[in-house]
Amino acid sequence: MRFCKPVAAALFFVASVAAHAQFPTADKPQQSSARGGDSVRYLFPEQVTIPAKKASLVELHFRVADGMHINSHAPHSKLLIPTNLIVAERPGVNVSAVDFPAGADFSFSFSPKEKLSVYAGEFILKAMITAQAGQHLLEGGLRYQACDSNSCYPPKTIPVALNITAK
Amino acid sequence: MLSPKSKGIPSGNKEGLITSVKRNYLVLFLILASLALMFWAGWANFESRRQQAARIKAQHMALEPEAENAYVSPLQGKPAPAFTLNDLSGKKISLADYKGKAVLLNFWATWCAPCKVEIPWFLKLREQYAGQGFEIIGVSSDDLDKDDKAQLFQQKAEISKFVEQQKMTYPVLIDGEAISRPYGGVDSLPTSFFIDRQGTVVAQTVGLVPRDEIEADIKKALGGN
Numbered sequence: 459m460r461f462c463k464p465v466a467a468a469l470f471f472v473a474s475v476a477a478h479a480q481f482p483t484a485d486k487p488q489q490s491s492a493r494g495g496d497s498v499r500y501l502f503p504e505q506v507t508i509p510a511k512k513a514s515l516v517e518l519h520f521r522v523a524d525g526m527h528i529n530s531h532a533p534h535s536k537l538l539i540p541t542n543l544i545v546a547e548r549p550g551v552n553v554s555a556v557d558f559p560a561g562a563d564f565s566f567s568f569s570p571k572e573k574l575s576v577y578a579g580e581f582i583l584k585a586m587i588t589a590q591a592g593q594h595l596l597e598g599g600l601r602y603q604a605c606d607s608n609s610c611y612p613p614k615t616i617p618v619a620l621n622i623t624a625k
Numbered sequence: 626m627l628s629p630k631s632k633g634i635p636s637g638n639k640e641g642l643i644t645s646v647k648r649n650y651l652v653l654f655l656i657l658a659s660l661a662l663m664f665w666a667g668w669a670n671f672e673s674r675r676q677q678a679a680r681i682k683a684q685h686m687a688l689e690p691e692a693e694n695a696y697v698s699p700l701q702g703k704p705a706p707a708f709t710l711n712d713l714s715g716k717k718i719s720l721a722d723y724k725g726k727a728v729l730l731n732f733w734a735t736w737c738a739p740c741k742v743e744i745p746w747f748l749k750l751r752e753q754y755a756g757q758g759f760e761i762i763g764v765s766s767d768d769l770d771k772d773d774k775a776q777l778f779q780q781k782a783e784i785s786k787f788v789e790q791q792k793m794t795y796p797v798l799i800d801g802e803a804i805s806r807p808y809g810g811v812d813s814l815p816t817s818f819f820i821d822r823q824g825t826v827v828a829q830t831v832g833l834v835p836r837d838e839i840e841a842d843i844k845k846a847l848g849g850n
Contacts, residue, residue, distance in 0.1 A: 537735045537787065568742050568833060603736055609813040609832035610737040612766065 496616055497526045497604035501580070505621035510591035513554060518543075518583045518618065520600060527576040528602040530561025534575050538603070539613050543583055545598035550590040551622060553598075557584040567607065589624035596620040698818070698829030699809055705730070705820040706807035710764065710798040713785050718762075718798055720824070727759045727846035728820040729839075730808075732801050734766045735787040737814040739833035744791045746836045750843060751795055757847050758822065763793060766801035766814060819846040 501519040508514035522528055529538045545553045559582060561575030587596070599615040700706075705728075709719040720728070731747065733740035751761050765784050770776040781799065788797050805811040808818065819828040819842040828842040 537783070538738075539736050566738055566742075569738065572738070574738065605738065606832075608739055608834075609815075610734070610739060611813055612734075613736070613768070 496614070497523050497611065498528060498600060498602055498614075498616055499523075500600065500616060500618045503620065505623065506587075507623040507625065508587060508589060510589065510624040513586050513588045516585050516587050516620070518585055518620070519580060520577075520583070521580045522578050522604070526604050526606050527564055527574075527578040528604045530575040530577055531558035532561065532575060534573060538574070539601075541577060541600065541602045543585070543598060543600055543618070544615065545585075545596065548594060548596065550592065551594040551596055551624075552588045553585050553596070554588060555586040557586075559583075587622065589622050591624050594622040594624065596622055698826060700818065700826040700829065703826055704824050705818060705826050706804070708804040708807070710800055710804065712796055712798050713781060713788065718796060720762075720820075723760055723762070724824065725758065725822050727754075727757075727822055727843065727848070729759070729761045729843060729846070730764065730818040730820060731761060732764050732766050732805075732808075732811045732814055732816045734801075734814050735784060736767070740815040741791065742833055743815055743817075743839070744793060746839060748792065748794065750836075750840060754843055754847065759843060759847060761795040763788075763795055763797040764801040764804070765797060765799045766805070766811065767799070768802070769800050817842075819843065821846045821848060 499521050501521055503516070503518075506516050508516070528541055531540050531542065533540055541558065543556050559577070561577060564574045564576040564578070565572060566574075583600075596619070598618045600618055601613060601615045603613040604611050705720060707720055709717050712718055720730075729747070729750075731743070733743075747761050747763075751759065767780060767784055769780050784797070784799060801811065808816075813831055815830075815833060817830045817839070818826050819830075821827050827845045830838065830842065
């Protein structure tokens, strides 16, 4: 039995090496670009439970496609189109305020002095929601205007839907 | 010298010795198998990296000629789609008005940062090549709320302000969206079409491109090639 422990250890080591090796199998799928399509995706939540008749903070998560950015809610220039959440009014549910994160400073390589305020990657909007007891469907849209490193795309609105259970 | 001792091994010990030899063979086999597996894993890793490097090299090689040849428009070699749009003063302007001239048709918007970079280049290039029969037509792709007069007035005022600030001395037309479709669905800005004196599209650029590329395309439109 005195050989068993070192052998087991050697085998475990080899198994680990083998597991970490990159085998020449099928290619990984390439990341798709958002050119011309939706540059922003609503991630989650799809449903929330909140106390009835009490203002509750709900975090809405979004993601900007790799290589793209969108103007923040407060861009530095009046000409730029800010990101906004548009919510359809529904009986029994009310969005009293939406808190947008501060944008990150960004400059195009061709115009390094001009600072833009943008969202890139994942960002979170904090919505203050009050609802009467029961089930509600909150429908709205996120309006944004996206650019990549050398092109800009027309403003777009993506749907945002949230099932609310208030009790 | 060994025989007296070997002769003297008791039978129980003999069995133990045989078991021990068998175990040693097993251990030796396992060690060899482990080494073989390690070698295989190492080879697999090396092969994967080699293939990845080859793929990157191939992509790099594929990109180089594209950079040299630039973007080829589906409209290239075809007649530029005819259009009539209003300028900011409400005057109707048609592409046909520029027959016999080389035209740079540039789609832009007030919210498009890369578009702003091109404008000073356009102004200088227009001045440089105007004598040879060259003109630039700027087409604003800013949204226009045609059903709401007050809103429309405001939107036109914003475009006018931008045009003034950027000192855009060439003709600027509005409602680019109305002619986007015949021009292939202009969905990214800036986008420019270079049209020769016969009204044929000779080049198109999408996104911000170097000034030299724009000038080369202007020369192509002028027939200098």
